Amino acid sequence: GQSLEQPSEVTAVEGAIVQINCTYQTSGFYGLSWYQQHDGGAPTFLSYNALDGLEETGRFSSFLSRSDSYGYLLLQELQMKDSASYFCAVYRGGYQKVTFGTGTKLQVIP
């Protein structure tokens, strides 16, 4: 089967940097993705890593190490609006099932 592990909660100060880790176990791995979800809202796509290394998109960066079955999401210059839940998700190719982690609730404090 598939499993993903990420911390349940993280607290960080406005303007700081925070890293949310994700480790996974899966067969047929194609890539790791990150989604953001505000309370009561729909998840929205943040990033996708198919190859090892760092992908940067504005204040957000995502890293993948396939050999370690590990990835992380890095959020820089934190803003209050970044308070949300962040989910890592494993893709197993094409239209294959996408498996989500249990999510990390990030609280940004002043």
Place this chain on the structure above:
Amino acid sequence: DGGITQSPKYLFRKEGQNVTLSCEQNLNHDAMYWYRQDPGQGLRLIYYSQIVNDFQKGDIAEGYSVSREKKESFPLTVTSAQKNPTAFYLCASSIQDSPLHFGNGTRLTVT
């Protein structure tokens, strides 16, 4: 604007009744998905469909049924056989090897 529409936003039903949740997309995506989310938990896949008239069970399909008669529509029926139906239900769509686009969800409460 293209997107995914789920309706209604809130739904209340009595135990023992079947209920159908609507999901419509105008993104011309081939694949559609239904996820269930419980408080403080991740998203669990119920069913997915890659093409019209075809669908596959996800990880927690028991007590649910779907149909895919049109590319744009993927309704989910929560049957009376589902033991714990109260949850937040999210519909999504995608094209191959692309991110999932989610609707705003339907919050179902069964009492």
